[in-house]
Amino acid sequence: MSSTGSAATALTDSSGPPPGDRSWLYRNRIKLAPWLFLLPGLIFFFIYVIAPIFQSIWISFYAWDGLGEKEWVGMANYVELMDDDRFYTSLINNVWWLVLYMLAVPAGLAIALFLNQTVTGIRLYKSLFFFPFVISQVVVGLIFSWFYNPDFGIVGIIWGFFGAQPPAILADEDLVTFGIIAAGLWPQIAYCMILYLTGLNNVSPDQVEAGRLDNAKGWKMLWYVILPQLKPATFIAVVVTVIGALRSFDLIAIMTAGGPYGSSNVLAYYMFETALSEYGFRMGYGSAIATVLFLIMLVYISFFLWRMYQDERG
Amino acid sequence: MFPKPIENSSAGVRTGYQLILPVALFIWLLPLLAIFLTSIRPAADINAGNIFGIPSDFLMVENYLAVFQQSKAGMYLWNSVRITIPTVILTVGLSCLTGYALSVYRFKWAIPLFFIFVAGNFVPFQILMVPVRDLSVNTGLYDTVTGLVLFHAAFQLGFCTLFMRNFIKALPYELIESARIDGVGEFKIFWHLVLPLVKPAIAALSVLIFTFIWNDFFWATVLIQGDHALPITAGVRALNGQFVSQWHLVSAASLLAAVPPVVMFFAMQKHFIAGLTLGATKG
Structure with missing residues (x-):
């Protein structure tokens, strides 16, 4: 959490650069910040919730006992x-x-x-x-x-x-x-x-x-x-x-x-x-x-x- | 106010209402009363057919003590604590970040990502079961408290993000706007400005997630095998097998399992209901 935070602050604490530079940074901090805030939760949610949905659908085309080899059986x-x-x-x-x-x-x-x-x-x-x-x-x-x-x-x-x-x-x-x-x-x-x-x-x-x-x-x-x-x-x-x-x-x-x-x-x-x-x-x-x-x-x-x-x- | 306020009715109606209230409550909670009475009776009462009458002897202390002495109920309760508290901290913490990102920034992905969180919150557990169990086995997290906590926290993130995002969205946006104009960094805005304002949302989510996780049975059954990590819900089922036809002990164990969420509810009722009725009050 704190690493995300410092990264976001580092991006945005930009007092003093020339006006042109500042506006570039301004545009990009607004673009980057949401992703930094989202990242930990998103990765977590993806691994445990989103990906398993598709994996389950995928597994439904196999015969599998949970341990051995999966065998493709189609429908x-x-x-x-x-x-x-x-x-x-x-x-x-x-x-x-x-x-x-x-x-x-x-x-x-x-x-x-x-x-x-x-x-x-x-x-x-x-x-x-x-x-x-x-x-x-x-x-x-x-x-x-x-x-x-x-x-x-x-x-x-x-x-x-x-x-x-x-x-x-x-x-x-x-x-x-x-x-x-x-x-x-x-x-x-x-x-x-x-x-x-x-x-x-x-x-x-x-x-x-x-x-x-x-x-x-x-x-x-x-x-x-x-x-x-x-x-x-x-x-x-x-x-x-x-x-x-x-x-x-x-x-x-x-x-x-x-x-x-x-x-x-x-x-x-x-x-x-x-x-x-x-x-x-x-x-x-x-x-x-x-x-x-x-x-x-x-x-x-x-x-x-x-x-x-x-x-x-x- | 609807229905018509009772204080505008005749004295007869008012007294009638006051009399019906406790009777209705008594019938509504009859299952709980019955199980409570059973949990304090001697076993002999049940065998003699005295199930719903006054107990012949009040053995509250003895019965509840027996549950702890004759079973692993103490360990199960402790496991529930070890599972529930970290989950609440992790998921509520992460949802502050995701909720903030999805409410304050206007970017192309804000709505689609938000909807993915919401949709994920509603999926049936079974569609996740096989891959999540498989993942846990492969990473050595199967049958551990950590494995269960990580899954719970990830799954509850859907609901928590929905809640947080809507809560932060309702805050006055000008506050953030003006802080930006003053040159305050994005993380500082989040930490010093927004976080103190979302305290009620944090409280509401915490009690709600506490109750959800404490009462979880399905994932405890899927991801936990041994007594060392089994929470009380799954433990009560194990006890039910162990105390066959010792209904007074099964009842006592069941009530023990119910105590923490009930206490939580009464202590933080306002927050609990605020969390539960999310969206229901929106005009």
Whole structure:
């Protein structure tokens, strides 16, 4: 850091040279300085983030166990994917995650509206409602797997109260994904809630007053006056929720490890399982799965960047 | 203000609201309460089916002590500290530089480079997994705290640069302009003028990155194998295997893992939320 600094200062501390010289230096210090500031971070980011993306795509055309020689197989990994039932299960589960995770946005808004009052102690209430987001997903996963235990979990107790036989949610192929998503929604709702609480703080009181004068109430007020002003909060909430849904890994690893029989797998976990677990080290095949996941994410990344580009210009 | 301020409502509504608040909170945090109660009960309670009732005996000290004595939880916690703190320092430090470069200078590459940082921040971890693991193995950084710190710091740079750049961009540009006219060097402008002004951003990023890294599980699983460098998140999973059906100990260990980010959040709440809601407040 300091070497960059002194270099930049050396370039710019030029008092006294002839006017022509000075203007040359002036032009060039402005050109050079940003690169000197950028260099350490850029190199770092390139090695660990940018280059690996392309390396992964490259590896996806090989068969490789991670140690020996790589063997070029062309599209074979992708062809195999198209016939892989576990891949389709993961893909469908990813869609469920994306769709159901979106519930966090309206739910977060609902809680934010509920808490947007100024009674005593409300600040503490807001912080405590936000609590689940601060906790590691590993802990959330453990808590919920314990909740779902039919013998002594809370699910067992509720079902028992109605005299019914409790389902073993995490052992049921049809229910397991929804059980995990429900666990994931808990912290995600908290996240969306805090985004909306901040957004509500900045809602213009004048417009709300004007709306009241026009007799707008309840839902109408929310839809026509409040929500348009909450657009930036909604945008961020949707972005982080999509990213969160596609990144879902921790909860699955903790709660089911993709089971039973791969029924709760998602692409993120299936990739890990193929490339780095007891099922063998199929790095090439794993990279092909990762590439598919990356392409899905790329849709959202492009959308986000496009929005940012509009903002930058506007 | 929306919804209608409750103090303008009838006394009945006001009391109703005051009553509903704690009930709603209780339901919302029920999972945490349950795990806390479990962490202070004797094992016999769980076997007898007393899971959600009042513990028959309060063994807070005993249970938490047992976690430290019977497992490597202490070591895992220390590893988490050794991973988290250097990552925060490294990534926040570097992002001050990158954020400054991308906000203050108008050059052709400023926007494209900025977008690369932002895009990199969103990529799925799995697309990086194989090459990063391979790189770590080849450079001898696999299964070391250093290797994990370097990766985390590089990856978080995407988010931190986004944050810093936007923060510095919002500072009055005339300040820098006039310093330049006075002949102050570029690095001196950064160090003496801009850095003191971005202190709130540094605070916000620090708490946020602390929480992200402390709670990381995926990269700890990919880049770490041995107990000597395993952080508490991955450690809790190991403990879960070790303390099979000793739920009181698993609960205690889980809560221990959650304490540092929770403390961090409550201590620096304002900064934490400022970091998290980045962009959400922009009109």
